[in-house]
Amino acid sequence: MITESVAHYSKSLAEQGDFPAYVYDLDALAQHAAAVRDALAGSPEIFYAAKANPDPAFLRTIAPFVDGFEVASGGELLHVLDAVPGSRIAFGGPGKTDAELRDALRLQVERIHVESPYELKRLAELSRSTGGADIMLRVNLAGDRAGAALAMTGPFGMDPELIETCRGILELAPWLRLRGIHAHLASGLDADAMLRQSEQILAWARPWLSSAGVESPEINLGGGMAVDYANPECRFDWQTYAGGISKLAQPGETLRIEPGRALAVYAGWYVTDVLDVKQAHGEWYAVVRGGTMQIRTPVTKGHDHPFTVLPGGSSEGPAVASAPVTFVGQLCTPKDVFAKSVPVSRISVGDVVAFSMAGAYAWNISHYNFLMHPHPTFHYLPQP
Ligand SMILES: Cc1ncc(COP(=O)(O)O)c(C=O)c1O
Known part of the structure; x- marks a missing residue:
């Protein structure tokens, strides 16, 4: 599941080698929030739970479609009022x-x-x-x-x-x-x-x-x-x-x-590229740049995180076709798993992997300084 604009933009990030990256589709966010507002038609009132994703761009995009915000700390309180004064x-x-x-x-x-x-x-x-x-x-x-x-x-x-x-x-x-x-x-x-x-x-x-x-x-x-x-x-x-x-x-x-989650989750992607493909004890692994220290969701929920592979990797590096593949990050822990034994038609070094449903409880709940890899970059579509 990837919007056309995020797929297109991810390809341009690949050309610049700018991974890992969070790509937020603010149009998709606004459309979804508008649909929720229209369905509820004013009752119940909607207060967006800022803890799901307090990114100021998210707050400002959601603001016209909700009645207010729910905050759960003094920090969130000051942050939300700063991003959307008068809420x-x-x-x-x-x-x-x-x-x-x-x-x-x-x-x-x-x-x-x-x-x-x-x-x-x-x-x-x-x-x-x-x-x-x-x-x-x-x-x-x-x-x-x-x-x-x-x-x-x-x-x-x-x-x-x-x-x-x-x-x-x-x-x-x-x-x-x-x-x-x-x-x-x-x-x-x-x-x-x-x-x-x-x-x-x-x-x-x-x-x-x-x-x-x-x-x-x-x-x-x-x-x-x-x-x-x-x-x-x-x-x-x-x-x-x-x-x-x-x-x-x-x-x-x-x-x-x-x-929180049901409003924000569909508008974010964690996009990265494949650094290595290899087999260990019979199981295929794709090692991607970054890791679950930057998107803690799959480890917290214990699930296979949904993703889309955007092919375009090297024809010379290792690859695997028609096999179950486990997607891992760069952390030195067996827990750094995005998705386990998921069938893929083909994955090769240099392919781009866009993990969807990264708009809520993703970056903001992550322990991103673990191992000191470079932080992801952040991108907002449509670009101003
Ligand atoms: C008090 C309270 N309200 C709202 C929420 C938002 O929940 P969700 O993101 O699942 O909609 C939470 C989440 O923990 C919460 O603790």
Whole structure:
């Protein structure tokens, strides 16, 4: 899966020998974000989870198609406001420091997602003299997350018992304005599973917020919309999700989601070239320039990363045809694997390999100084 403009541009990078490179197709990003926005037609609101890819060009390209941004640290908060000044911001994440909370108050972020009773107490103290804060309480509901790539079990938010203790804290701090409930329970759910989860969140949140006296409640249903690395053409069914949500929605409330991966992943490619082709103990390997220290996704997810081979390599170097090939990088570790035993029609030294679905949780989660290879270059299409 490669767009025409990325394939064309990658060939020009090959001529300049400018690998490895991240190539971002901002037109493709805008088109995809527009399609998601059109499918949802305003409800739920979309806050892009900046952690998926906080590249300023991504943020600016996505901004016209979303309602705001979800940030999960003081660093992301400052970065996003710098890239897209005036954005609506929801600030979440466990373990917020006082300094981060002070920044959020100073910058008047629209919503602070509170993760624990202790955090709520600290926020009450810090915001007492600053005009208070608009908050959502993050709930961590139990439930069957069958099919999820990642269930957010553990210390995220508050379980229904713990969240009860927030009532007393809020009573003593009327300057904290409780606006609603935030929930992000799992990643990698298809539309049907996401709808079942949304229904569960709504069923819990509505009576809780009503008993807390919240008028015009807001419910943030989280991110985690699935992407399929094994089948890149198969995308999250936003139409089905939108249809299901419109049936669940009730007048007088605001629903919100905060997807990251499903918005950003399709707009990036990690493009590199083959340095060596060889056989070891019967298995064929293609060694590419760079490695998974620059795109951590395949190792983190434990999958074969999708790629396209753009032929054009040397006719003299080693090559292999019609064989399963394992794609590895330049790191001195057997874990540096992009894709294992994947059938290829032919691969030779000098061929270009474009790893797709590198627009989210790729460069920004990578340990790129390991072994001190040159960093990739970054390219944005269309070029200005
Ligand atoms: C609180 C929260 N919201 C949103 C997201 C975005 O999830 P995804 O990129 O899977 O849509 C995450 C991811 O970890 C998260 O922790």
